[in-house]
Amino acid sequence: MQAAARRPRTNHLDLAQRILDVARQCGFERGAHLPEQQIASLCNVSRTPVRAALRLLAEQGVVHWEAAAGYSLAIDATAPAAIAAELPASAEDELVEAILRDRSARRLDQTVTVSGLMRRYGAERKTVLKALQRLTEENLLDRAPGQSWLFRRAPDNPEAQGESSEFRLLLEPAAILTPGFRLDGARATALRQGMEALAALPDAAFDIREFQRLDIDFHGMIADGSANRFIADALSDHLRLRRLPGIYVGVNVYRLKQSLREHLAILDHLESLQYEVAADLLRVHLRLSRNQRPQAASRGAPALFGMIVRPG
Amino acid sequence: MHKANPTIVLFPEASFGAALNCVGIAQALRARGARPVFICHAGFSGVFADYGFQEYQLPTKDPLSASERQSYWQAFVRRHLPHFRLSPADQLETYVAPTWEAIVDTAVSAEAPLRQLLAQLKPDAVVLDNVIMFPAIAASGYPWVRVVSCAETELPDARVPPYLSGLAADDAGRAAFEAHYLAAVAPAHERFNRLRADAGLPPLPKGSFLEVSPDLNLLLTPSIVRRERAAPLDPARFIYLEGCVRSEGPFEVPVFPRNGGPLVYLSFGSLGAMDVGLIERMLTVFDRLPARFLVNVGGLRDAYRAVPDNVHLDAWFPQPSVVGKSDLFIHHGGNNSFCEALRFGVPSLIMPYCWDGHDNAQRAEETGVGRHLSRDGWTEEVLERTILGLLADDAMRARLAENAADMASRPGTEMAAEAILSLLRT
Numbered sequence: 001m002q003a004a005a006r007r008p009r010t011n012h013l014d015l016a017q018r019i020l021d022v023a024r025q026c027g028f029e030r031g032a033h034l035p036e037q038q039i040a041s042l043c044n045v046s047r048t049p050v051r052a053a054l055r056l057l058a059e060q061g062v063v064h065w066e067a068a069a070g071y072s073l074a075i076d077a078t079a080p081a082a083i084a085a086e087l088p089a090s091a092e093d094e095l096v097e098a099i100l101r102d103r104s105a106r107r108l109d110q111t112v113t114v115s116g117l118m119r120r121y122g123a124e125r126k127t128v129l130k131a132l133q134r135l136t137e138e139n140l141l142d143r144a145p146g147q148s149w150l151f152r153r154a155p156d157n158p159e160a161q162g163e164s165s166e167f168r169l170l171l172e173p174a175a176i177l178t179p180g181f182r183l184d185g186a187r188a189t190a191l192r193q194g195m196e197a198l199a200a201l202p203d204a205a206f207d208i209r210e211f212q213r214l215d216i217d218f219h220g221m222i223a224d225g226s227a228n229r230f231i232a233d234a235l236s237d238h239l240r241l242r243r244l245p246g247i248y249v250g251v252n253v254y255r256l257k258q259s260l261r262e263h264l265a266i267l268d269h270l271e272s273l274q275y276e277v278a279a280d281l282l283r284v285h286l287r288l289s290r291n292q293r294p295q296a297a298s299r300g301a302p303a304l305f306g307m308i309v310r311p312g
Numbered sequence: 313m314h315k316a317n318p319t320i321v322l323f324p325e326a327s328f329g330a331a332l333n334c335v336g337i338a339q340a341l342r343a344r345g346a347r348p349v350f351i352c353h354a355g356f357s358g359v360f361a362d363y364g365f366q367e368y369q370l371p372t373k374d375p376l377s378a379s380e381r382q383s384y385w386q387a388f389v390r391r392h393l394p395h396f397r398l399s400p401a402d403q404l405e406t407y408v409a410p411t412w413e414a415i416v417d418t419a420v421s422a423e424a425p426l427r428q429l430l431a432q433l434k435p436d437a438v439v440l441d442n443v444i445m446f447p448a449i450a451a452s453g454y455p456w457v458r459v460v461s462c463a464e465t466e467l468p469d470a471r472v473p474p475y476l477s478g479l480a481a482d483d484a485g486r487a488a489f490e491a492h493y494l495a496a497v498a499p500a501h502e503r504f505n506r507l508r509a510d511a512g513l514p515p516l517p518k519g520s521f522l523e524v525s526p527d528l529n530l531l532l533t534p535s536i537v538r539r540e541r542a543a544p545l546d547p548a549r550f551i552y553l554e555g556c557v558r559s560e561g562p563f564e565v566p567v568f569p570r571n572g573g574p575l576v577y578l579s580f581g582s583l584g585a586m587d588v589g590l591i592e593r594m595l596t597v598f599d600r601l602p603a604r605f606l607v608n609v610g611g612l613r614d615a616y617r618a619v620p621d622n623v624h625l626d627a628w629f630p631q632p633s634v635v636g637k638s639d640l641f642i643h644h645g646g647n648n649s650f651c652e653a654l655r656f657g658v659p660s661l662i663m664p665y666c667w668d669g670h671d672n673a674q675r676a677e678e679t680g681v682g683r684h685l686s687r688d689g690w691t692e693e694v695l696e697r698t699i700l701g702l703l704a705d706d707a708m709r710a711r712l713a714e715n716a717a718d719m720a721s722r723p724g725t726e727m728a729a730e731a732i733l734s735l736l737r738t
Contacts, residue, residue: 102569105624106616156627158611206561245566246613246626253561255362 013090015053018043020062023073024186034063034071095123095131100140103151104246113148139237140244156246164238165290171235172222172286173279176270180227183270187221192267199260203253211256216242218263222270222282259289318436318736319347323426323449324459325442326353326418328582329648333461333532334441335363336558340729351429353418363558368433370425389586396587396665397688400478401489404496407666408476412500412521415444420507423448430454436736437527444504444521447511455735458525459728461556462647463668463675464533467524470542478670480678481539494519525549528735530728532556532647534654536715537672537679551731553724555651563633566606569621573603574639574703579631584644584665585610590687592616594642597695598623603703606634632656640702645669645676651724654681657716659702659709663687681712 022042023032040050054071057063064074098121102108108120117128132149135141144150155164175181194214198207216239223235241247262285269278320341324330331352338348338360350360350367360367395406426448430438438449441459443466449456460466465475473479477489497519505515516523529550538552565575578594580587585608598605599620609616609625619625631649635641636656643649645664650672653660660682662673676682683698690698702708 098569101567105566105626106613106619107569107621107623109617157613203559204562208561209564252362252630254364256561258364 012049012052012056013093015043015045015049016056016062019050019053019057027186028073030073030076032073033069034073036070091123091127092130092134095121095127096134099131099135101245104154104156104244108151110151111144111148112151115147138240140240154241154244154247156244162290164241165286167238168219168235169283169286171231171238172219173283175222175226175228175231175235176275176279176282178226178228178231181225181275182227183225184221187217188267188271191218191221192264195260195263195267199257199264206253206256208256211260215259215263218267259285262288315436315736317345317347318733319349319433320437320439320732321349321351321430321433321435322439323351323441323446326356329646330441330459330461331356331359332558333459333556333648334439335360335365336556336725337439337459337728337732338365339363339559340723340725341732344729344733346729346733349433349435351426353422368429370422370429393587397686400476400670401485401492403476403666404492408493409496409500411667412497413503415521416500416504416507419444419446419504422446423507423511427452437732439732440525442522445508445513445516445523447508447513450513450523451511455527456525457528457530457732457735458522459556460529460531460533463650463671464531464537464539465668465671467529467531467545468520469539472539472541473671473674476667476670478664478674480674490519528731530731532651532724534651534715534719534724536654536681537650537675539675551727553727554719554722555655556648556724556728557632557652557655558725560630560632563630563637565604565637566624568604568624571604571622573601573622575604575606575637576640576642576699576703577606577608577629577634577638578642579608579629579649580644580663580665581646581649582610585612587665587687588612588615590663593692594695595620595623597692597699601696601699603639603699606638640699642699645672647672650676654712655716655719657709657712657714659683659705659712661685661698661702680708681715 019034019039022039023034026042028034034054036047036050036054039054040047043050054063054065058065058071062073062075063071065071095117099108099112099117102120114125114128114132117123117132118125121128123131132141136143136149140152140154142150142152153160155161191214194210195218198210198214201207219242220236220239223232223239226232226235262281266278266281266285269275269281320338322334322338324334334350338350341348342364348365350365351370352360352367353370357367357369392407395403398406423446426446430448430452435454438452438454438456439459440446440449440456441461443462462475465472465477468475471481473481473483474486474490474493476493477483477486479486479489501516501518501521504521508515527549529545531545531550531552532555533552534554535552576598578591579585580591585591588609591607591609595605595607595616599622601622603622605620605623606629607623607625608629609627611627613625613627616625632652632655635652635658638656638658640661641649641653641658642661642663643653645660645662645668647668650660650662660676662669662676662682663685664670664673665687673684677684683702685695685698
């Protein structure tokens with residue numbers, strides 16, 4: 001964490017990400033002009049932070065700057081993977097990631113304190129506080145009495161995974177069936193390209209991390225498309241838990257590819273506005289992803305089984 | 313004339329080891345155009361479908377509710393954990409005999425539905441990976457293949473140590489163990505022979521629960537640990553396999569806060585993961601070693617606190633891919649784990665808790681492919697010395713690497729699939 005001073009400020013990174021989200025939502029293509037005033041107004045901020053965020057994007061090669069023309073997009077804004085990879089991590093990002101990884105491996109207890117985290121990670125108080133604030137905003141952590149924070153329950157054991165699966169079965173098809181569902185066309189196209197490319201890879205070259213990104217983004221797109229804001233919020237909060245380390249267990253490439261094919265079939269029906277069929281296929285997909293799997297079995301051990309939820 | 317797409321029914325016992333051996337064989341059968349399908353015990357649903365195979369589940373009479381299941385399991389663990397620290401001889405009454413009773417129960421309850429399923433599927437062959445005969449298979453008339461996926465001791469011979477004994481072949485205690493074993497399992501064996509009689513099958517000799525197949529028998533015993541037999545097995549009916557390792561997805565080694573040194577993988581299997589106390593003791597030792605440790609804790613992640621920075625716990629690992637990246641594999645001596653360690657040239661530290669784990673631990677020492685440590689009789693210094701010794705044993709590593717290359721050139725899964733399909737062509 002000592003290199004924090006050289007890293008970009010978190011608020012500039014956040015704004016840079018927002019600029020790219022806006023560019024994607026507006027359908028900006030490579031070479032599209034990015035006027036500072038228009039961006040500032042679309043992002044509801046003043047021009048000064050926009051300038052800093054655009055400079056940051058220019059350093060990463062995401063936007064291009066010319067004295068005469070100003071800023072323009074240097075990448076395809078409909079490819080979120082490319083954008084995510086371009087932005088550097090802030091000190092808080094790295095700390096958040098380390099905290100989540102250590103909690104998943106049970107190196108951190110369920111309760112943590114600011115001073116404990118400062119000692120463990122050699123981080124400044126303000127960095128730790130920002131990381132804790134981020135984790136709290138993302139509903140991964142709760143403020144406990146005194147100076148401590150409490151990790152919320154994650155779907156990282158068979159019982160919690162079963163409950164998570166039930167929750168998604170209730171709400172994800174409902175997100176599609178609630179009147180007013182709207183598919184983000186650009187996001188759907190980017191996801192389709194990503195999923196088709198991944199499904200075409202040979203098993204030995206299959207990228208599980210890319211699968212995880214696509215899987216979360218696919219289900220996130222369905223949540224975001226819901227016209228009912230409470231369904232969308234509840235699902236988005238829950239899907240955030242699936243980004244945590246240690247959630248994707250018990251998977252093999254055959255099932256992951258099958259899961260991608262199921263996603264593509266759902267997408268076909270969403271794009272052709274056959275929402276009822278898409279919701280039915282989504283329900284089947286989620287059920288296939290939560291088959292019973294043995295929790296423990298061995299010679300002479302009783303046949304006792306628990307739920308393990310595969311990606312879906 | 314043989315069929316182009318024969319249906320091969322695989323029926324593994326309800327354990328991950330047997331199930332995943334059979335997945336490896338089924339993958340190779342499918343690649344040759346056959347149609348492998350699985351008959352599985354209730355609750356194993358999804359394990360085989362995950363690899364793209366059709367499953368037929370044996371019905372369960374009285375499925376337990378979630379809370380009944382939990383309390384039954386807790387009672388099982390409470391009852392048997394102390395037994396896992398006993399010697400093989402002392403386990404005969406406490407664990408082995410009740411286990412055989414449970415296995416006979418399984419055969420009894422599976423008999424009627426298995427008959428129905430075989431009549432429905434009309435397979436070209438049946439592959440049985442178990443330690444007991446299901447009379448419906450022998451009585452069906454279909455060719456059947458026995459997979460001996462335990463240690464080689466499962467097939468008795470004068471120069472092979474007694475099954476489950478953990479003894480050397482020439483151990484002075486051999487006769488006493490054999491007599492003790494026969495007496496301990498006699499009630500289960502008598503009950504099993506009555507089941508056979510009801511199905512019109514002849515009785516098996518004392519202590520034997522599964523005959524050799526008249527058609528084909530596959531032994532998962534790599535040559536490096538194979539034993540000389542007083543009565544060699546007929547090569548026309550008995551084929552030794554160099555393990556039976558399935559293909560699994562890639563594994564990315566996680567980042568450790570203390571990220572340096574060789575990689576050690578610890579997995580005691582799904583049942584062994586219940587021994588939280590043992591694993592916690594081991595973590596204390598791992599903390600002071602210059603290595604990184606991947607530890608399989610099954611569904612019990614929440615039982616651990618303050619895990620060291622050079623340890624990564626997880627509920628599941630794609631084992632063959634993980635072993636392939638490891639420098640040492642600490643396991644319980646399950647034959648599947650042992651074969652995977654050999655297949656990837658990784659030394660084994662075997663800490664057995666029951667069954668043929670004892671036999672494989674003994675064999676690992678005898679053949680110099682690993683070390684044996686009892687689960688209870690170690691101090692922190694002994695465990696530390698053993699791990700560091702294995703990591704520094706370059707001679708063992710070189711020998712294992714040479715053997716692994718040989719095993720890779722003769723994959724057991726491919727040999728098994730070829731042998732099964734050849735059986736159909738004769």
